Amino acid sequence: AQKVTQAQTEISVVEKEDVTLDCVYETRDTTYYLFWYKQPPSGELVFLIRRNSFDEQNEISGRYSWNFQKSTSSFNFTITASQVVDSAVYFCALSGAGANSKLTFGKGITLSVRP
């Protein structure tokens, strides 16, 4: 069975602070995919990143960076110099590679960035 744990439920930071959102996952699959999605107040989930289990390289995209560590089953997301527009709910998700794989989401982290 798959499981995604986002232990942080709500985080509040002041603009320009760095913030890290944690994600820990469980799976028995050797091939799997990890995702981060952002859900702004409008409600529509926005895809941020997809990583497969064989690619442990960290990734940076502008102010966003992701740290994937198989040894600790974690896929953490860092926002550098946060902005008010980053305020949203952030979901980490996990899927297997087979045709019958499910997509399992964590409970989400509500990030509030105050001006």
Place this chain on the structure above:
Amino acid sequence: KAGVTQTPRYLIKTRGQQVTLSCSPISGHRSVSWYQQTPGQGLQFLFEYFSETQRNKGNFPGRFSGRQFSNSRSEMNVSTLELGDSALYLCASSRGGGLSDEQYFGPGTRLTVT
């Protein structure tokens, strides 16, 4: 390119009624999946359709069903509505690689059951 569209955006129904929600995927996307989002349970996978066939199913009762048409548009039906079915229902589309592909989500349909 137009995004995923869902209709209606808001819906109020009474217990016992049935409801049909519609989803139009991004042009060229052949996979459509559905999710239920509630404050208590979070985001839960309902089912996925590809080429008019249900390819994957979550752990929901048989009152929840869906279908996909030849143009990849999809509908989701909930029969005998219960208060607990009140939720935001999200549809997502992908090119066809299944749930391991990146999903593009629609704005959702907010269903309220009274």
